Amino acid sequence: MTDRVTVVRRAAWTVAWDEGASQHVYMQDADVAFSEAGILYVGPAYQGQADEEIAGAGIMAMPGLVNIHCHSGDEPIAKGLFEDVGTAALWGNALYEYSALIDADADAKAACQTVMLSDLMRSGVTTHLDIASPAPTWLSLAARSGLRSYLAPGFREAQWRMAGSHRLEFEWNEAQGRERYGEALAFVEEARAHPSGRIDGVIAPSQIETCSEELIQDAVGHARSRGMRITIHAAQTMAEHEELLRRTGETAPAMLERLGVLGPDLILGHCIFLDHHSWTRQRSRYDLERLASSGTSVAHCPVTFARSGMTLESLGAYLRAGVNVGIGTDSYPFNMLEEMREALICSRVSGRSVFDIDTGSLFSAATIGGAKALGRGDIGRLVSGAKADLALVDLSHPSMQPVHDPLRNLIHCAADRAIRDVYVDGKAVVKDRRVVNLDYDGAVRELQDAQRRACRRAERDDPQGRPLSALAPCSLPLHR
Ligand SMILES: [Zn+2]
Incomplete structure (x- = not known):
């Protein structure tokens, strides 16, 4: 040897x-x-x-822990802005009116990714799945970090648009969406060919409600022909849930079942608002069985949602129904172990019982559950x-x-x-x-200016023309 x-x-x-x-x-x-x-x-x-x-x-x-859902693109500079706001008419969610306004510019992408990768590694993560728009250094930084990486370039045909502070609208541009899809296909092939052998590509129609049924089916078909994983945000907000009901009368799992795309190679991001969830109007309990019988995996990222007062009901119930669940960090603090703690607590609160889930089952979800979602029998275990x-x-x-x-x-x-x-x-x-392999301190030093630039753009782009002090008021008044 x-x-x-x-x-x-x-x-x-x-x-x-x-x-x-x-x-x-x-x-x-x-x-x-x-x-x-x-x-x-x-x-x-x-x-x-x-x-x-x-x-x-x-x-x-x-x-090492397996993180099956995170975003390196903009999330590291969203910290500290919108934790106390939300759109009341959209069930208190801050995603559409606030978070979507914050985008890192080209200069900040590498710093954002470096901070995310470093924070993940420092919390014991050895494999991650990053959903982002491809930046020029995305692949090379992931490779340099030494982490095992699943890179998922997101694409979609519709953009979210807020009408006032109460209505979510969709601005469709199919041609542009197809163009991004083509770029994503080229990128994942480049990622898979990387000589490190630690990098794979994932096909990622960004959100179930921002892609046409045809695009979702085409993308899933392509992924299956190439033996790649697929990930889609689905059942992540009540606004999305209500939009799907308006369009098709279906929940996200029901729609994906009709499209024939559920399966063991599909990872659904968040999957909170299923038919059994107490916030929905459904009085049925079919969705968990749809996920379990098809072998579809759920990427559970409790922290971002719990911050907005939401959680899936409950992680223990998903596992008892036979659904494969892995853990993701989604946004900051990119601390997998804190994410796991919150997953356990949220499960017990929403399941209203200390018996809803135990620590060993939670650890298995964050290792074996993630490995299974990625189709890997060789990670998430010491053997x-x-x-x-x-x-x-x-x-x-x-x-x-x-x-x-x-x-x-x-x-x-x-x-x-x-x-x-x-x-x-x-x-x-x-x-x-x-x-070891990344300049964490240097990247952290870039975040302040990157956030300032992003905030200036957010003020410029806010449809309601609000200054930062109104968009993201500080948690205490400034003493003068
Ligand atoms: Zn996400």
């Missing part, structure tokens, strides 16, 4: 994959050996080649033969002490603070809490 082998020697705790039981299990005092080729061994007393040894006392080795995508957790961090159950401490208390090292394909992408 010519590969350099790293061994975590006698890790205090290891989250290992039990192939027979098809579940994660805890091991104590196990060795974890890996190289660029993958995980070589997980178990007691490894005897083989060892070029680098890491002392495992005070360490938990766990599989011989899997990719060497893993995170080392510092059990000596104050927020991890005392240790009875390290995953509970990590998810309920410590989050990213306890993530020490992160490896993808056996190579460190985070070492001693520092991002």
Whole structure:
């Protein structure tokens, strides 16, 4: 063997994959050996080649987290603007009237992506699916980061337009949408051909309500002919839900079922407002079964929506119905572990029970659930033969002490603070809490000016002509 082998020697705790039981299990005092080729061994007393040894006392080795829904394009500079606003007539959602006004310019795209990738890695993520408009450095930055990347260039035929502060309208331009679709197809082929072998493309009609049925069917057909995943935002807001009802009388899963596009290669972003959700007018419960029986996956991103007072009802209920659910961060803070904590809490609040979901099931969703959504049996698990995508957790961090159950401490208390090292394909992408391959600090320094420029454009583009002080009033008055 010519590969350099790293061994975590006698890790205090290891989250290992039990192939027979098809579940994660805890091991104590196990060795974890890996190289660029993958995980070589997980178990007691490894005897083989060892070029680098890491002392495992005070360490938990766990599989890297799989984030199946995030946006690098503009979200890092949307921070701090619209957390306290929403459109009352659109169920309090801030997406159409506010968030859609913030776009990073070409100069800010690389900084936004760098910050997102860095924050994800620092919270234990080793695989991510990024839905964005292709910027010139999108592919090269993803490759340089060392992360396993699924790049999904979004395209759509309709733009959202707000009429006053109460009505969402759609401005259709099919020709332009088809042009973007063509560009997306070219981009995903370029991504898939990248020599790193860590990058794949995903076909992404942006939103179910901004693409024609024909475009969705064409895109899904193309993805299937090329063996690619498909992701679409669906059932993400009540405004979308009501628009689909107005157009077809269907919920998002019902419409996608009629179009013949549900399936194990389809990942639906958010999937909150299904027929059983208490905010909808439906009095049926068919949608979860539609998703479960077709094998369609849901990308659950609780934080962005919980900030606006919304959540799916409930994550536990989706899992009990047999729906495959993975976790995504969607927007900032791009902290996968905090996202997982909020997923667990939202599930118990909306399910009105501590028994709605347990920590182990949530951890499985964030690893195995995401891996299944991406069609991968070789990530999200620590087992011989899997990719060497893993995170080392510092059990000596104050927020991890005392240790009875390290995953509970990590998810309920410590989050990213306890993530020490992160490896993808056996190579460190985070070492001693520092991002290895990207200039995180430099990118963070660019955010302030990038946000100022974006805010000036938002003031210019706001259909109601509001100044920033009215669009995004500060949370406290400024003392004069
Ligand atoms: Zn999204």
